[in-house]
Amino acid sequence: MKLENKVAIVTGSTSGMGRATAVLFAREGARVVVTGRNEERAKAVVDKIRAEGKEAFYVLGDAADLNFCKEIVDKTIEAYGTVDILVNNAGMLSMSPFRM
Numbered sequence: 043m044k045l046e047n048k049v050a051i052v053t054g055s056t057s058g059m060g061r062a063t064a065v066l067f068a069r070e071g072a073r074v075v076v077t078g079r080n081e082e083r084a085k086a087v088v089d090k091i092r093a094e095g096k097e098a099f100y101v102l103g104d105a106a107d108l109n110f111c112k113e114i115v116d117k118t119i120e121a122y123g124t125v126d127i128l129v130n131n132a133g134m135l136s137m138s139p140f141r142m
């Protein structure tokens with residue numbers, strides 16, 4: 043396993059690429075901190091990781107709020123003692139037709 047004993051924060055991991063990253067990192071041995079705003083989806087990701095025998099927990103909040111960002115790091119250090127990897131993925135992509 044490539045990430046054994048590593049601690050990874052993956053922001054925006056309640057869906058999409060962040061979710062896939064969180065699940066993959068856990069499979070590779072990392073303890074993973076899942077973040078986002080939607081509790082149902084956050085819990086589903088953590089449940090999936092734990093069902094595979096790996097470790098994870100979630101922290102809910104708005105990534106645009108600096109206090110929430112500090113809370114993620116504080117809770118990670120409290121639970122796992124360190125942060126080895128940060129995947130700063132939270133965000134949204136908005137597409138619209140080009141107009142002249």
Ligand SMILES: NC(=O)c1ccc[n+]([C@@H]2O[C@H](COP(=O)([O-])OP(=O)(O)OC[C@H]3O[C@@H](n4cnc5c(N)ncnc54)[C@H](OP(=O)(O)O)[C@@H]3O)[C@@H](O)[C@H]2O)c1
Pocket residue numbers: 053054055056057058059060077078079080081083103104105106131132133134135
């Ligand atoms: N998909 C693409 O083609 C593409 C291309 C270029 C860049 N990106 C970037 O790659 C990242 C992931 O894309 P994706 O397609 O996998 O997106 P996605 O499925 O919509 O997932 C976005 C994630 O970010 C979280 N999130 C969004 N705004 C947040 C906020 N204000 N506070 C906390 N969490 C927030 C969402 O969590 P909640 O819903 O739980 O809040 C969700 O977990 C995004 O930053 C996107 O801009 C995507």
